[in-house]
Amino acid sequence: MSKVFFPKLAKSGMTKNYKLYIPYLLSCIGMIMMLYIICALSYSETVATMAAGRDLAVILRLGVGVICIFGSIFLIYTNSFLIKRRYREFGLYSILGMDRKSIGRVVFWESVIVSFVSLFVGLFLGILFFKFAELFLIKIVEGAVTFSFKISAESVLITIGVFSVIFLIIMLKSLIMVGKARPLELLRTTETGEKPPKANFVLAIIGAGTLAFAYYNAVTIESPLAVLYWFFLDVVLVIIATYILFIAGSVALCKLLKKNKNYYYKKQHFVSVSTMAYRMKRNGAGLASICILATMVLVMISSSASLYFGENYALRARYPMDVEFSLRFPTFDGLLTDAPEKIDNIMEDIIKSENYKPAEVKTYKSAMITGLLDGDTLVPINYFSDSMDDFRAVYIIGLDDYNAYQDEKYELKDNEIILGTFRCNYKGDSLNIAGLDLKIKERSKSFDVFGDSVAIIVPTFYVVVKDLAVLKPIGDIKDADGANVLYSEYYYGYNYDERFSKEESIEFFHKIKDKFVHNDYITENEYIIRPSTIEEERSDFNTLYGGLFFVGIMLSIVFIFAAAVIIYYKQICEGYEDKARFSIMKKVGMTGRNIKKSINSQVLTVFFAPLLMAGMHLAFAFPVVWKLLQLFGLTTLWVVVVITLIAFVIYGIFYAIIYKGTAGAYYNIVSNE
Amino acid sequence: MSLLEVKNLKKVYSTRFGGNKVEALKNVNFTVEEGEFVSIMGESGSGKTTLLNILAALDSATAGSVLLDGKDFSKLKETEVATFRRDNLGFVFQEFNLLDTFSIEDNIYLPLVLADRNHKEMSEKIKPIAQRLGISDILKKYPYEVSGGQKQRAAVARALITNPKIILADEPTGALDSKSSDELLSLFKEVNKTGQTILMVTHSVKAASVASRVLFIKDGEVFHQIYRGDDTNEQLYQKISDTLTMLQTGGERK
Ligand SMILES: Nc1ncnc2c1ncn2[C@@H]1O[C@H](COP(=O)(O)OP(=O)(O)OP(=O)(O)O)[C@@H](O)[C@H]1O
Ligand SMILES: [Mg+2]
Numbered sequence: 001m002s003k004v005f006f007p008k009l010a011k012s013g014m015t016k017n018y019k020l021y022i023p024y025l026l027s028c029i030g031m032i033m034m035l036y037i038i039c040a041l042s043y044s045e046t047v048a049t050m051a052a053g054r055d056l057a058v059i060l061r062l063g064v065g066v067i068c069i070f071g072s073i074f075l076i077y078t079n080s081f082l083i084k085r086r087y088r089e090f091g092l093y094s095i096l097g098m099d100r101k102s103i104g105r106v107v108f109w110e111s112v113i114v115s116f117v118s119l120f121v122g123l124f125l126g127i128l129f130f131k132f133a134e135l136f137l138i139k140i141v142e143g144a145v146t147f148s149f150k151i152s153a154e155s156v157l158i159t160i161g162v163f164s165v166i167f168l169i170i171m172l173k174s175l176i177m178v179g180k181a182r183p184l185e186l187l188r189t190t191e192t193g194e195k196p197p198k199a200n201f202v203l204a205i206i207g208a209g210t211l212a213f214a215y216y217n218a219v220t221i222e223s224p225l226a227v228l229y230w231f232f233l234d235v236v237l238v239i240i241a242t243y244i245l246f247i248a249g250s251v252a253l254c255k256l257l258k259k260n261k262n263y264y265y266k267k268q269h270f271v272s273v274s275t276m277a278y279r280m281k282r283n284g285a286g287l288a289s290i291c292i293l294a295t296m297v298l299v300m301i302s303s304s305a306s307l308y309f310g311e312n313y314a315l316r317a318r319y320p321m322d323v324e325f326s327l328r329f330p331t332f333d334g335l336l337t338d339a340p341e342k343i344d345n346i347m348e349d350i351i352k353s354e355n356y357k358p359a360e361v362k363t364y365k366s367a368m369i370t371g372l373l374d375g376d377t378l379v380p381i382n383y384f385s386d387s388m389d390d391f392r393a394v395y396i397i398g399l400d401d402y403n404a405y406q407d408e409k410y411e412l413k414d415n416e417i418i419l420g421t422f423r424c425n426y427k428g429d430s431l432n433i434a435g436l437d438l439k440i441k442e443r444s445k446s447f448d449v450f451g452d453s454v455a456i457i458v459p460t461f462y463v464v465v466k467d468l469a470v471l472k473p474i475g476d477i478k479d480a481d482g483a484n485v486l487y488s489e490y491y492y493g494y495n496y497d498e499r500f501s502k503e504e505s506i507e508f509f510h511k512i513k514d515k516f517v518h519n520d521y522i523t524e525n526e527y528i529i530r531p532s533t534i535e536e537e538r539s540d541f542n543t544l545y546g547g548l549f550f551v552g553i554m555l556s557i558v559f560i561f562a563a564a565v566i567i568y569y570k571q572i573c574e575g576y577e578d579k580a581r582f583s584i585m586k587k588v589g590m591t592g593r594n595i596k597k598s599i600n601s602q603v604l605t606v607f608f609a610p611l612l613m614a615g616m617h618l619a620f621a622f623p624v625v626w627k628l629l630q631l632f633g634l635t636t637l638w639v640v641v642v643i644t645l646i647a648f649v650i651y652g653i654f655y656a657i658i659y660k661g662t663a664g665a666y667y668n669i670v671s672n673e
Numbered sequence: 674m675s676l677l678e679v680k681n682l683k684k685v686y687s688t689r690f691g692g693n694k695v696e697a698l699k700n701v702n703f704t705v706e707e708g709e710f711v712s713i714m715g716e717s718g719s720g721k722t723t724l725l726n727i728l729a730a731l732d733s734a735t736a737g738s739v740l741l742d743g744k745d746f747s748k749l750k751e752t753e754v755a756t757f758r759r760d761n762l763g764f765v766f767q768e769f770n771l772l773d774t775f776s777i778e779d780n781i782y783l784p785l786v787l788a789d790r791n792h793k794e795m796s797e798k799i800k801p802i803a804q805r806l807g808i809s810d811i812l813k814k815y816p817y818e819v820s821g822g823q824k825q826r827a828a829v830a831r832a833l834i835t836n837p838k839i840i841l842a843d844e845p846t847g848a849l850d851s852k853s854s855d856e857l858l859s860l861f862k863e864v865n866k867t868g869q870t871i872l873m874v875t876h877s878v879k880a881a882s883v884a885s886r887v888l889f890i891k892d893g894e895v896f897h898q899i900y901r902g903d904d905t906n907e908q909l910y911q912k913i914s915d916t917l918t919m920l921q922t923g924g925e926r927k
Contacts, residue, residue, distance in 0.1 A: 274775055589759030
């Protein structure tokens with residue numbers, strides 16, 4: 001046989017099976033393109049020169065990692081599906097006298113062709129679309145537009161390297177599959193039909209139980225820190241449960257329906273229940289994958305979009321005033337010195353001499369203590385480790401400052417407090433802080449003070465006392481290292497003078513800052529001063545959250561595409577199976593309309609089950625996602641709720657479009673006589 | 674009035690792009706009386722399957738009419754045809770056409786389920802039929818678990834369960850070995866004795882010789898027919914063989 005024979009046979013094999021191969025080829029090309037684009041972005045100068053550009057590059061590289069892992073799993077899965085579909089054809093080759101080695105050579109050449117074509121086209125498109133992706137990223141993170149056009153050599157090499165490995169694995173897997181298969185037997189077995197699946201009720205119950213446990217866990221976790229740990233376990237449990245439920249649970253459900261004779265032997269249910277039971281075992285895994293992909297996309301997009309769109313709120317929570325100077329004293333007594341007064345005076349002088357009049361000035365004194373909550377008692381502790389569920393940061397403010405800051409009119413007695421909680425709850429009606437017994441008089445939700453507490457990730461109490469002086473008795477408590485457990489702070493914040501532009505305001509901020517300090521953090525003997533202005537922080541936030549959102553969008557595109565490919569293959573397979581089935585039913589007395597109806601209900605159920613399940617996963621994941629977002633400083637629940645709903649609707653629309661497209665392919669096959 | 678009347682039936686197939694026309698049936702006329710067991714024979718491509726498909730209302734004729742119980746069903750709408758087929762006709766096919774997703778029992782129930790019967794009625798109906806066809810103990814099995822002969826008997830049960838006016842069978846023994854074929858044919862004979870009308874297309878002389886009358890189709894027309902009269906199966910077998918030989922040598926007789 002001549003040298004070109006096998007490549008030729010490989011090519012014709014693929015063109016004949018174009019319905020199967022084109023989606024696979026597109027998947028390869030798409031993955032390669034995405035990998036190149038995101039990789040090239042992470043190396044691009046545009047990103048490097050952005051504020052927080054280095055963090056953005058890390059986020060992008062995380063995306064590269066996800067695409068590599070997901071891409072290899074997905075492509076290997078798709079390819080083995082293709083090889084299985086073609087057993088028949090290979091069987092035919094071997095009947096025609098081709099030995100297994102030669103079939104292996106055909107498979108080899110097919111892999112080679114796919115690898116080269118997809119690498120070439122994928123890289124070409126990647127380079128072509130890189131600039132669009134870059135502009136999109138710049139738009140999202142509100143960075144500066146550049147007009148350079150550069151091919152990233154290292155990204156080309158990385159992409160080629162990664163996909164060479166993936167394609168090599170795929171080729172080896174195909175060769176092993178073809179080597180193991182007995183095509184002649186397979187030729188026969190596909191005709192004689194296969195065993196109907198047995199319902200495994202035990203497995204189904206285990207699946208339901210696992211899911212219930214994961215859900216329960218997700219809903220009941222209190223501390224956001226515990227969430228960090230449980231989240232991954234929950235994710236793994238939910239994935240396992242989804243697969244079990246789709247594979248075993250659905251068969252069991254159909255079996256139960258079958259047992260109910262008056263339900264089962266009805267025209268509307270008879271055909272669909274039995275075909276579904278039959279099919280679920282094989283296609284359950286596909287449906288579960290679709291469901292998991294959908295959940296992944298939804299969680300990813302809703303959380304990154306929430307961060308991105310909720311950024312302003314998060315920023316405001318973190319920096320309640322436009323410009324802030326805070327003096328942190330390592331002791332409680334620091335507050336009682338004249339340091340706060342000094343600050344006030346300096347500020348006033350500067351403001352007067354520069355003729356700059358802030359729109360609003362707010363100051364307050366506060367104290368902070370950290371500890372472990374034991375019942376209603378906070379036991380001071382100065383270090384923190386992740387496993388401490390009972391760890392609380394307690395911010396304390398005096399009543400006058402609080403009322404002024406929040407514009408309230410609360411009144412308190414000496415040992416009474418107002419309590420607010422963040423990232424946790426507190427049910428008791430008294431609180432003992434390091435031996436200081438306090439009675440909770442009111443609870444309040446409005447605590448715009450303490451922007452700091454948003455940035456640290458621990459559960460937090462906000463406490464308003466009659467006067468900070470009540471803390472005096474515990475001001476001297478020291479921990480084992482001899483450090484004070486009670487800190488104190490003086491806060492001076494103002495909003496920009498409205499007559500000035502942002503730039504001028506920032507300039508003015510720097511003038512003040514220079515007067516105070518020469519570095520950002522200067523440590524004098526008795527205090528640390530920390531200056532910040534919201535506008536400068538904003539660009540960092542933009543880059544980070546925008547970067548996360550961007551990667552979220554890119555990965556969502558990849559996942560949605562993957563789901564579409566899985567659905568497409570499912571529809572095609574079922575189309576061929578159902579074709580024979582429906583022609584028999586037609587002969588036995590089913591009308592065309594009956595058939596259409598039955599197909600519709602069947603396809604709809606099977607199709608939308610993953611979406612509904614994904615919606616359920618999303619609903620139960622929501623409390624967890626919300627807690628995680630709180631760790632990022634997001635404090636506005638409604639933003640997250642609205643964005644999650646929007647994400648679900650948009651995904652639903654995409655899904656419906658995929659459904660329409662692939663259902664068409666299915667109907668074509670079934671109705672094609 | 675005859676149970677089935679076929680008058681001047683004509684069927685022309687035109688290929689998809691309207692090019693070549695194939696005249697599968699030219700002018701077919703015959704009747705079937707109630708309780709008869711009629712075999713139809715003919716060479717490959719003579720139009721037997723075409724005829725049966727038209728009788729089954731799976732296909733429509735180009736011209737002519739088919740009356741069942743005096744009713745012309747070529748005039749029915751699509752939904753009515755399906756109901757009509759379900760209520761009046763039973764089918765047995767060469768390749769069984771059992772659904773692999775259903776147990777044998779459910780396969781047999783299929784036409785009744787489509788006719789909206791309740792489960793109690795179905796399970797009462799299936800018992801005597803399964804008994805008679807000897808498939809009572811494989812009802813819970815799936816098609817892939819039973820032999821070809823058993824599958825075909827299940828298909829016969831599915832055809833019988835609706836009490837059809839006529840059973841149409843297209844080469845029912847075609848996919849069976851000779852032992853299973855014999856069993857099936859004697860079953861047909863038995864079923865026919867209970868008054869069931871059967872119309873069977875076959876290639877096999879042996880199969881045809883079980884019938885009470887044999888029709889021969891050639892070039893899209895009924896060319897000849899033989900009544901059994903008082904003949905034994907063997908005698909009828911001989912007559913059929915002779916006719917086939919004569920057909921092949923191109924003799925003329927009507
Ligand atoms: N759907 C169709 N389109 C076009 N021509 C057809 C079609 N079906 C059958 N024919 C032609 O009509 C003629 C009769 O075919 P038919 O299938 O009825 O023969 P048959 O007697 O059943 O043959 P066999 O004994 O081989 O089953 C043949 O020439 C066939 O090619
Ligand atoms: Mg035929």
